[in-house]
Amino acid sequence: MKSFNINNRVKNTANSKVNSEVTNRTKSKLKNKVRSKTRMIAGKALFNAFALTLGILFLFPFIIMLFGSISESVALSENMFYWIPKKISFENFRLVFERKNFIYWIINSIILSVVPMICTVLTSVLLGYIFAKRKFPGKDIIFWLFLSMIMVPQQALVVPRYLMFSRINWIDTYKAMLIPYIWDIMSFFYMKQYMQAIPDAIEEAAIIDGCGQFQTVLRIILPICKPGMASIATLRFVSHWNAFFYPLVFLTQEKKFPLTVGLASIMSESPAFNFVMAGAVMNFLPTFLVFILLQKYFINGVTSSAVKG
Incomplete structure (x- = not known):
């Protein structure tokens, strides 16, 4: 009986060690997946932000052109917000x-x-x-x-x-x-x-x-x-x-x-x-x-x- 109990204890200890190792491996895999997904999401967010900024820079001259065409103002200003028209007018096209x-x-x-x-x-x-x-x-x-x-x-x-x-x-x-x-x-x-x-x-x-x-x-x-x-x-x-x-x-x-x-x-x-x-x-x-x-x-x-x- 004593030898049987000892064998059971040894088996239980071995099983618990195996289970803990499997659990640790699973946790590490999950952590790695989470990290990789986080990095992927962060990379996509940075790329999208860069692309959006670049798109705005390319579109900015066209925005100025459009705002300037429908503006009643005829003078130039160093302030870029000067181009936003206070009143829309299509008189320039006529x-x-x-x-x-x-x-x-x-x-x-x-x-x-x-x-x-x-x-x-x-x-x-x-x-x-x-x-x-x-x-x-x-x-x-x-x-x-x-x-x-x-x-x-x-x-x-x-x-x-x-x-x-x-x-x-x-x-x-x-x-x-x-x-x-x-x-x-x-x-x-x-x-x-x-x-x-x-x-x-x-x-x-x-x-x-x-x-x-x-x-x-x-x-x-x-x-x-x-x-x-x-x-x-x-x-x-x-x-x-x-x-x-x-x-x-x-x-x-x-x-x-x-x-x-x-x-x-x-x-x-x-x-x-x-x-x-x-x-x-x-x-x-x-x-x-x-x-x-x-x-x-x-x-x-x-x-x-x-x-x-």
């Missing part, structure tokens, strides 16, 4: 519309943005398809020659272009602002990479089913490339709409100015800064609306190109 040549500036901006955008999309699709899906002698050499043009700064081409355009009487004409932009190297490269990711089996299956070369491109390839085309269209429209340097150099008549150059001329003439802010809001709205309309395709095009490339 004055901008009544400004001489303002309607011409809007029409010019539409022409100088939409035409190059359409041309760039078409040329990028055609060249991208040829260089991605067709084989011909010297294709790689020509492609790398095209790609090497990216290394040339656009500012270095201003004087040669000006001399060339002056000789052929293109200064102060739309030709100087449209012809050089019927294609874009980066858009061509982007579309080539996008089409290169499309399996050749899709095109071969369409040809076996009886589609010709033109029908295959029109009905099969182009629908697949819609996100990429929307990305190029969005980027090109925004780029040409916000263009300032080249229109300032090649256009001299105020009637032919785009909206960006026209607003700069207003700033040099009028001290009413809220008047300029109203024009800036109107200049910003088209690009914002284009991005909102093409946002779905733009994001899909950029992300899919990044993954496929």
